[in-house]
Amino acid sequence: MTDSKYTNFDYELSQKILTMLKGGYPAKLKKVLIVTAPLWFKAPFRILRLFVREKLRERVHTVSAPQLGVHVPRASLPRQLGGHLEPDHSAWLEYCRNCYTNNLNTKLDGVIDDYVISNHLPHVKTQNGLIDAEVPCDMTSDRGARLDNGSDIMHISGDPPYTCDPSPLRHTHGYNGEMKAGHINSGDEDDIDLITRGTWSSGEASPGLSDEECGGGGAGEAxxxxxxxxxxxxxxxxxxxxxxxxxxxxxxxxxxxxxxxxxxxxxxxxxxxxxxxxxxxxxxxxxxxxxxxxxxxxxxxxxxxxxxxxxxxxxxxxxxxxxxxxxxxxxxxxxxxxxxxxxxxxxxxxxxxxxxxxxxxxxxxxxxxxxxxxxxxxxxxxxxxxxxxxxxxxxxxxxxxxxxxxxxxxxxxxxxxxxxxxxxxxxxxxxxxxxxxxxxxxxxxxxxxxxxxxxxxxxxxxxxxxxxxxxxxxxxxxxxxxxxxxxxxxxxxxxxxxxxxxxxxxxxxxxxxxxxxxxxxxxxxxxxxxxxxxx
Structure with a gap:
């Protein structure tokens, strides 16, 4: 919300934020990070937090720009948010084209480094306590939520070629960063029916661990x-x-x-x-x-x-x-x-x-x-x-x-x-x-x-x-x-x-x-x- 003013916050933007939280991208998220929120936003935000479900309340946060590094690897953050990611929209479009032409029924077994998606955020729900994704959203002053001057960003790392099913996907992002794709099951509230557009980059992988995996993992000794x-x-x-x-x-x-x-x-x-x-x-x-x-x-x-x-x-x-x-x-x-x-x-x-x-x-x-x-x-x-x-x-x-x-x-x-x-x-x-x-x-x-x-x-x-x-x-x-x-x-x-x-x-x-x-x-x-x- 860098440089945003109260006059930028209207009914239309409220609808966009609601859409973000309800869903619209094929990824389930654990965290929605609202960056550099001004005081006029923080005050009502804290009050509204009391009226939403606890699981959702725990996943939508306001953070300052320097704190982003605690939540998201710097390699997955765009430069305007203090990271090192150089978005390449043409590479993402080429990736989407290859997905469509390669194999419509092949599952995607790539490695997701981290997602950085704006404008629409999926329904927020955890799966067995694993991090599905961590997404920063810098709401700018032009009455919309965006990153990188309006580009939707999705950062994927791994070795090409990639193949995926262009039909609606269902993704889970566990600690090892694997992303699976397949047809949705009707009636499942976790299923998403839209395909993302955005920027793809094959930068250095940094899958990391979810909170649940940290400090455990091994069998351990009594x-x-x-x-x-x-x-x-x-x-x-x-x-x-x-x-x-x-x-x-x-x-x-x-x-x-x-x-x-x-x-x-x-x-x-x-x-x-x-x-x-x-x-x-x-x-x-x-x-x-x-x-x-x-x-x-x-x-x-x-x-x-x-x-x-x-x-x-x-x-x-x-x-x-x-x-x-x-x-x-x-x-x-x-x-x-x-x-x-x-x-x-x-x-x-x-x-x-x-x-x-x-x-x-x-x-x-x-x-x-x-x-x-x-x-x-x-x-x-x-x-x-x-x-x-x-x-x-x-x-x-x-x-x-x-x-x-x-x-x-x-x-x-x-x-x-x-x-x-x-x-x-x-x-x-x-x-x-x-x-x-x-x-x-x-x-x-x-x-x-x-x-x-x-x-x-x-x-x-x-x-x-x-x-x-x-x-x-x-x-x-x-x-x-x-x-x-x-x-x-x-x-x-x-x-x-x-x-x-x-x-x-x-x-x-x-x-x-x-x-x-x-x-x-x-x-x-x-x-x-x-x-x-x-x-």
Missing amino acids: PGALLARVRALGRRGLAAEYDDIRARPPAGTFHHAKLPSNLAKNRYTDVLCYDHSRVLLSQLDDDPSSDYINANYVDGYKQRNAFICTQGPLPKTFGDFWRMVWEQGSLVVVMTTRTVERGRVKCGQYWPAAPGQRAVHAGFAVSTEAVDVDDDYTVSHLLLTDLRTEQRRRVWHGQYTRWPDYGVPGGGRAAPVLRFLALVRRAQHRARQELGDAWAGHSRGPPIVVHCSAGIGRTGTFLTLDTCTSRLAAEGVADVRGAVERIRQQRAHSIQMPDQYVFCHLALLEYAVMHGYLESADLSGFDEENEEESE
């Missing part, structure tokens, strides 16, 4: 089986398992992190962020490099982009860090390092340490309202202000202070870390509740920002514990190795040391005992191999 396996492997066996994971090549490229204009923004020259999962900032003054920060989205348990993993901010990136927190809507920041360790600076003091202090970083003011100190962690209650708009937001900042670099908490004690993890989750839950209808995303709330010094070792350990304990609580099983492998696919080199991988297993067993999944976890003899070697 606590008893996990305990037996840890006993059998011992510390050496778990370390060998970690070495196997670490030996794999990176799961992506680092082109943006290696650009000369961005190199100085990286704390460590050998800790870079993937291109495919990096967090993009809004560009400043048409400077392409201003969208870079050493940070990656990482999935949590049944939540895409649940976390943002980043390095400890440098003084030159303090402003970028707070701009990221603001644009991503984050309410909780987790810090698992001290600013100085073993005489070396590990992270800049990017927030005021004492209550009543205030700091300004590149258009954002950060004030500390209160500080709570515990033996193992310090919680700061911050007020973040966008100085351009004077809008404010409270941010909960938790710093775990007893976690050494390149290691695990002293003596391998997991209980304090698990208590801190529970504290973080409670803080996120409270902050999410306080948002109310202002937040229309995942029920667990906006991404939690997590960092240590490099943003891979202690940060990766924290994310592994959160994902595994959440799955254990929900399903009664967990998969440490699978969780680590998935995290490393989004944030390179996460879990930096064998001891951290071992700690994840031991901490998960301690969690299982604390919450009654195991009566006890006897690991006598677990470290005997190490003791023999030291002798």
